Amino acid sequence: MFRARLVLALAGAALSASPVLAQDASSLPLSQPLPEAPQVLLLSQDRLFSGTLYGKAVQARIEEASRGLQAENRRIEADLEAEERALTEQRKTLPPDEFRTLAEAFDAKVEGIRAAQEAKARSITQDRETERQRFFETAVPILAELMAEQGAVAIIDKNAVILSFDRIDITDTAIARIDAKLGDGSALPE
Template sequence: MLLAALALFLSAPLAGAQQQQTSPGGLTIQSPVLTIDAERLFEESAYGRRVIGEVDARGADLAAENRRIEDALGVEEKNLTDLRSTITPAEFRELADAFDEKVQNTRREQDAKARELNNTLEEARVVFLNAAAPVLEQMMREAGAAVVMERRSVFISSNAVDITLTAITRIDSVLAEEGTVPDE
């Protein structure tokens, strides 16, 4: 009951904003608080789709490289195991230690490549949000808002104050028009 009353109380001042909301690109919302889904903003923007596509392609290449390395190491391990009966335990231990070191180094190198790929994506998000900030600030002023909050941080709100789709449209347009599509 209390939750229903809270929802009714919070949505009442926004009823006018719901009726005023226009199509993506236009903004007639009048609200002191707006929400945005920052993840969706990045992922559905032209820039975000391009970066994610590039990172996914590089990730697929890395996965294929990992499979090739794993296959090669498997063959090397089998050869080492087959060699065991023909050499002394000391010689085998030396070869086994060298193989183990090779495996550990390879694992570290491949893990570093995966981290680099994740860092590339996170850095691209920051670059995008920095480039998008002026557009979001303009939308905030147009709506008479004092704050734009991450949608996931809001307990309850009206969908009328979510500007994500409109922001994607505007950001794509502004960045393309200005020729300022961010570079990583």
């Protein structure tokens, strides 16, 4: 149950869609002293993912796939433009019914290609989300160790907090620990 709550807290969306004023409260006057060990820790999920070797490797693979798809789209577009020009030239010499049949076939081909390319783009986006989820699932034991070392009972995404003390933000420590234990993620089993 503890692990499930931690996974939900780490993998869940921020509580607010509007910009949050996450500020350091260290300079504010306090009426009571702070406890020795904070019970709640903060973590920036986005920065944790993008700041680790694992997250950077995932992002590099996604960017490479996106660039490959963009290049493929440009090639396809150039081919289709050439085919459309050739079809336009044929219009001058073909009977209207024959041209209409060729034009409809060309339109159907374009729609099919468009649907296929959009499916590839969605697949890349889905791959990124799957890899991000896998990263957080793999990082949970490391984050649990950090939480236990700090004597905390919870880790909350920093974007869901309005005011906090910087000393309870463990993102940098978590990045270093995850890099040390997971590296770029390539050695993990599928």
